[in-house]
Amino acid sequence: MSTSEQKTIYLKDYTVPEFLISKTELHFDLSADKTLVNSRLNIYRNPDCKKTNPDLVLMGEELTLIDLKVDGERLHPEHYTLDDKTLTIHNPSARFVLEISNHINPSTNTALSGLYKSNTMLCTQCEAEGFRRITWFLDRPDVMSIFSVTMVADKDEYPVLLSNGNRTGSPNIALADNKHAARWHDPFPKPSYLFALVAGDLACLKDSFTTCSGREVALEVYVEEHDLDKTSHAMQSLKNAMRWDEQAFGREYDLDIYMIVAVSHFNMGAMENKGLNIFNTKYVLASEKTATDADFENVEAVIGHEYFHNWSGNRVTCRDWFQLSLKEGFTVFRDQQFTAHQTSEAVKRIKDVNMLRTHQFAEDAGPLSHPIRPSSFVEINNFYTLTIYEKGAEVVRMLHTLLGETGFRKGCDLYFERYDGQAVTTEDFVTALEDANNANFEQFKQWYSQAGTPTVTVTTSYNQNEKTYTVSFEQHNNSPSTQADKEPLVIPIRLGLLDDNGKELNLHGEQTSTVLELTKAEQSFTFTDINTEPTPSILRGFSAPIKLQQTLSIEQKIHLFQHDKDAFNRWEAGQNCLSYFIFKTIDAIQNHHKVPPLPDELVGTFRAILQQPLADLAYQSLLLSLPSKAYLAEQMSTIDIDALYQAHRIVKQTLASSLQDLWLAHYHANHHVGAGTDSQSIAQRSFKNLCLDYLMALETDEVRSMCIQQFETARNMTDQIAALAELSHLDTSINVSYFDAFYQQWKNEDLVIDKWFALQACSETTDALHSVKKLTQHPDFDMKTPNRVRSVIGAFATANPLHFNAIDGSGYEFVADNILLLDSINPQVAARLANSLSHWKKFDSTRQQLIKAQLSRIQAHTPLSKDVSEIVSRSLTA
Ligand code: TRP
Ligand code: ZN
Numbered sequence: 001m002s003t004s005e006q007k008t009i010y011l012k013d014y015t016v017p018e019f020l021i022s023k024t025e026l027h028f029d030l031s032a033d034k035t036l037v038n039s040r041l042n043i044y045r046n047p048d049c050k051k052t053n054p055d056l057v058l059m060g061e062e063l064t065l066i067d068l069k070v071d072g073e074r075l076h077p078e079h080y081t082l083d084d085k086t087l088t089i090h091n092p093s094a095r096f097v098l099e100i101s102n103h104i105n106p107s108t109n110t111a112l113s114g115l116y117k118s119n120t121m122l123c124t125q126c127e128a129e130g131f132r133r134i135t136w137f138l139d140r141p142d143v144m145s146i147f148s149v150t151m152v153a154d155k156d157e158y159p160v161l162l163s164n165g166n167r168t169g170s171p172n173i174a175l176a177d178n179k180h181a182a183r184w185h186d187p188f189p190k191p192s193y194l195f196a197l198v199a200g201d202l203a204c205l206k207d208s209f210t211t212c213s214g215r216e217v218a219l220e221v222y223v224e225e226h227d228l229d230k231t232s233h234a235m236q237s238l239k240n241a242m243r244w245d246e247q248a249f250g251r252e253y254d255l256d257i258y259m260i261v262a263v264s265h266f267n268m269g270a271m272e273n274k275g276l277n278i279f280n281t282k283y284v285l286a287s288e289k290t291a292t293d294a295d296f297e298n299v300e301a302v303i304g305h306e307y308f309h310n311w312s313g314n315r316v317t318c319r320d321w322f323q324l325s326l327k328e329g330f331t332v333f334r335d336q337q338f339t340a341h342q343t344s345e346a347v348k349r350i351k352d353v354n355m356l357r358t359h360q361f362a363e364d365a366g367p368l369s370h371p372i373r374p375s376s377f378v379e380i381n382n383f384y385t386l387t388i389y390e391k392g393a394e395v396v397r398m399l400h401t402l403l404g405e406t407g408f409r410k411g412c413d414l415y416f417e418r419y420d421g422q423a424v425t426t427e428d429f430v431t432a433l434e435d436a437n438n439a440n441f442e443q444f445k446q447w448y449s450q451a452g453t454p455t456v457t458v459t460t461s462y463n464q465n466e467k468t469y470t471v472s473f474e475q476h477n478n479s480p481s482t483q484a485d486k487e488p489l490v491i492p493i494r495l496g497l498l499d500d501n502g503k504e505l506n507l508h509g510e511q512t513s514t515v516l517e518l519t520k521a522e523q524s525f526t527f528t529d530i531n532t533e534p535t536p537s538i539l540r541g542f543s544a545p546i547k548l549q550q551t552l553s554i555e556q557k558i559h560l561f562q563h564d565k566d567a568f569n570r571w572e573a574g575q576n577c578l579s580y581f582i583f584k585t586i587d588a589i590q591n592h593h594k595v596p597p598l599p600d601e602l603v604g605t606f607r608a609i610l611q612q613p614l615a616d617l618a619y620q621s622l623l624l625s626l627p628s629k630a631y632l633a634e635q636m637s638t639i640d641i642d643a644l645y646q647a648h649r650i651v652k653q654t655l656a657s658s659l660q661d662l663w664l665a666h667y668h669a670n671h672h673v674g675a676g677t678d679s680q681s682i683a684q685r686s687f688k689n690l691c692l693d694y695l696m697a698l699e700t701d702e703v704r705s706m707c708i709q710q711f712e713t714a715r716n717m718t719d720q721i722a723a724l725a726e727l728s729h730l731d732t733s734i735n736v737s738y739f740d741a742f743y744q745q746w747k748n749e750d751l752v753i754d755k756w757f758a759l760q761a762c763s764e765t766t767d768a769l770h771s772v773k774k775l776t777q778h779p780d781f782d783m784k785t786p787n788r789v790r791s792v793i794g795a796f797a798t799a800n801p802l803h804f805n806a807i808d809g810s811g812y813e814f815v816a817d818n819i820l821l822l823d824s825i826n827p828q829v830a831a832r833l834a835n836s837l838s839h840w841k842k843f844d845s846t847r848q849q850l851i852k853a854q855l856s857r858i859q860a861h862t863p864l865s866k867d868v869s870e871i872v873s874r875s876l877t878a
Helices: 225-230 232-249 293-308 321-342 345-364 386-419 426-437 554-563 567-590 600-611 617-623 629-635 641-658 660-670 679-696 701-713 717-727 732-746 750-761 768-775 786-799 810-823 827-837 845-860 866-877
Strands: 019-029 035-045 056-059 064-070 080-082 086-089 095-104 114-118 121-125 145-154 160-163 166-174 179-190 197-200 203-210 216-223 257-263 276-280 454-463 468-477 491-498 514-518 522-527 535-538 547-550
Touching: 064 086, 121 257, 121 276, 145 160, 145 197, 160 179, 197 276, 203 225, 203 232, 216 225, 216 232, 232 257, 232 293, 232 321, 257 293, 276 293, 293 321, 293 679, 293 717, 321 345, 321 386, 321 426, 345 386, 345 567, 345 617, 345 629, 386 426, 386 491, 386 514, 454 491, 454 535, 468 491, 468 514, 491 554, 535 547, 535 554, 554 567, 554 600, 567 600, 567 617, 567 629, 567 641, 600 641, 600 660, 617 679, 629 641, 641 660, 641 679, 660 679, 679 701, 679 717, 701 717, 717 732, 717 750, 732 750, 750 768, 750 786, 768 786, 768 810, 786 810, 786 827, 810 827, 810 845, 810 866, 827 845, 827 866, 845 866
Parallel strands: 019 145, 216 257, 257 276, 454 547
Antiparallel strands: 019 035, 035 095, 056 086, 064 095, 080 086, 114 121, 121 197, 145 179, 160 197, 166 179, 203 216, 454 468, 468 522, 491 514, 491 535
């Protein structure tokens, strides 16, 4: 399909549904290559709908119709019309029962949307529009109905039969032909995208949770038998999340059972289906031996995320898909608060901001930029973006900052109470926060409709005579997208002032930190009784998703790096110093000048931080880390990959050699083979592996043997993978034996083998592309397994900029070849890969031409999914 034929859906065209469904009864006779679906729908005309279209139009794709009945009577062919996307019932009455029988084929469903087969189990994925691949339905989130499900399947092949809600009747009922049946009923009305079923031969970890009102909830985590030993962390995470949501948001769980199922084939991270979450194995399974500390943290965060959706997403859902950030932005904010509570607030905030500024800012600066509430789309699956999720969470965070913790909580309470059981909009969310607090967020709402990352420029002036200090702001929205008349935004700026001794000044009474509310394009704030010119600490905690432009001297930056009481800004000041020198070094390389030295004060501050271990060792590791090359690249108008790599390396080597003894001492002090999973051990590992990373930049034989020693003796995955990552950049002839050993050790653990693939795909060695091509021929590589595709092709395209952007275009060509191969198998995952080709404007003209040539080649290919087609055409037209 060409671009012009793509059907664009607009928010402005939204109308309420013409029909509603009060009750949905589904009957499945399950088998891998022919499943029979019988549905019985109680349908009625929506009294709120003004339109007078006499027909009912149901959505359905890839279905084989067997039978159709209205109020018990078989429907004659002249009373309905069928095409490949819809089933139209002509002129039905105002209220009737529709019965549909159809077949589907789970085993050929490689798109992993609808009902599909993963290894030996059957499972579903219905968000956003997958339910229509199960049976014909009003598959839109504002049609909510009560689901009852009967599942029939072979007893031996599918002993476990799960669906949403509570089990009804006795355990599985035995039937003829070695079959059995299970019944489920979900008392909460829900949209079809939250429907789920799972059938398989699964092992289960059981536990229970007593809610704040004293109800007991059964908790069940289902996995393939061989993974049962990796489920305890997921279970503990679930219990932590349930307790936290009660305490932080007053939200209690509402069914008798909560189930999580881990599947190997999954397009994204996980799915919040009511009472029956389905997860990518990557976000469930964790044991010290096979999962890194980061994996453990991600499991808890994603389990939390899906659990929190039970209120922010399920009890209160989205009116239409333009409102996606209503549930995703809010739920990400909630999971961020949860992780901050479970781990370290400062560390969590720094990690989230790093991710946002590296990847969401890049998305928002390129051709795929869109507001957190988009106004149009072609394929909704392409809008599960960093903007909707991460920037959406930042917008909720700003509301939290503006209202304060108590006001925000009052607003959320009102939101959940007022809209429980409804499908609503982002406007409704903001209105609830306003109403509960007597606030006015009219101007703030621009954040929902305006794309792009605003820039805020700060200037300061001190008046010695009056003892006043004035901070002036100017905001600009530099979004490249063609959005007319950009109004000023409401931007909360948290600020503090430091004196020459690093002491915080009192701003209002005892307060040393205050939130300024920018509402105009230009605005100034004056502080009085300021006895000497202070050092400003601006945008504390990263209080708004903006680019701050501030001209601080290197001395001021170092002053903040040493003294700022705001943990985020202290870290940020250090990053600013380092970025400044890396950019200066890039400049010198490009102009063939002498590389500037790192100032002694900066090295001295690093030394001081290294010499004086902080209580929060994980935070200390971040203070001492270099800004990532990807984050630096995002800030360059034209990315010069080679100069960036060289400059980054030079600065790293300088810090490594100047502080060599300290890195080494801390490495040894914090290295314990096979340590535990408590937060102190985790922090020690991250600190120790940071030391190793600096030391490896020295390229000495001693350090290399130390790294090999760590690899060979590691008893936890964090240490083993950290060492292998270092070795992966050494010459292939050296590292091959370690990769072979690792493969032999872990060949039966898919998630570990994904890491094995990914590390090779990210290697900086000269023949990396050649190795990556070989990896796609490896017997363990499989285009039908998204995790595998992401670990090879995805990792190469997004985490190996050196080789992806090779000047001969070989990296782009390889990725484009694979996008086309994958498109006919799994368009959603193919479209995600295609995002990697959207940043062409950031490169020199040679690379721009090379990337555009690949985009055009993909665009010209037939057939092409609308998923990939939308991404490439938007990438090319911007
Ligand atoms: N709603 C899910 C979440 O963020 C993600 C999701 C959306 C998803 N669409 C999907 C997961 C398709 C898998 C496949 O929690
Ligand atoms: Zn979500």
